[in-house]
Amino acid sequence: MRRSRSREALAAAQAALAAEHAAVYGYGVVGGRVDDARETEAREAYDAHRARRDAMIRAVRDLGAEPGAAAAAYALPFPVPDANAAVRLAAELENRVAAVYADLVRAATGGLRGEAAAALREAAVRAVRWSGGSVAFPGLAERAASTGPGGSPGGPSPRA
Template identity: 75%
Template sequence: MSSGALEAAQAALAAEHAAVYGYGVVGGRIGTARGAEASAAYAAHRARRDALARTVRDLGGEPTAAAAAYTLPFPVAGATSAERLAARLEDRVADVYSDLVRAAEGPLRQQAADALREAAVRAARWRGTGVAFPGLAERS
């Protein structure tokens, strides 16, 4: 596997760490109507994070550690802003998984494509609309 795959896997791992943190914020502010959805997304990102840590080790790297805290892109005061944050987290995850799809081969590429699809679906649910090419939005 190329060093590009390792770098892309590390970037995906870092994004998953941030998503896990972000969903902690989302879960605290989302309210009961979408609480189960936030909990499911949190669990999915934790599972992906743990799998990516193993993948990075398998590729010969030392997994990127989570930060103690992450800066949120905007204040999250209630359910509406929590939904926007969840969509933003999923967009970020889709972006890095698109890089991993390009860099990886075989089963890792399939896993990255699956993760990209799952993130795009969650983003569309949170936002209420999807994008034409998830993971490639606003890229040059």
């Protein structure tokens, strides 16, 4: 049972790391297209995801595994030609990140669970700021709608 729980936590941590890699990439696109009024918000989100990515790298190592590497590039879930699309992309990234952290909250224990809960909360707050709306249980209700190709909820899909 304990070993199974460990594997589940590791898989969820790797998924959270993959989502953070995708979010960092996605926010590079958001930052390049968002209007001046939201540029600071995009930069702060980018920095937050870089910090969470680094924390997830440490968490995966602490769980005894090699952290998954970022893809060279990611396919975005939709075209992002302008500032409005950039805002929609930012909200989508946050919803996808929230979904994987919800999984990590369920799978992890101790300090990692607390960190996952904090990351889920932060992503949910950013999603509300970008989209202007919220859901009762961020990361859960919209899970089915926000899964990418192959059921991956992590964000933009790696390009082959």
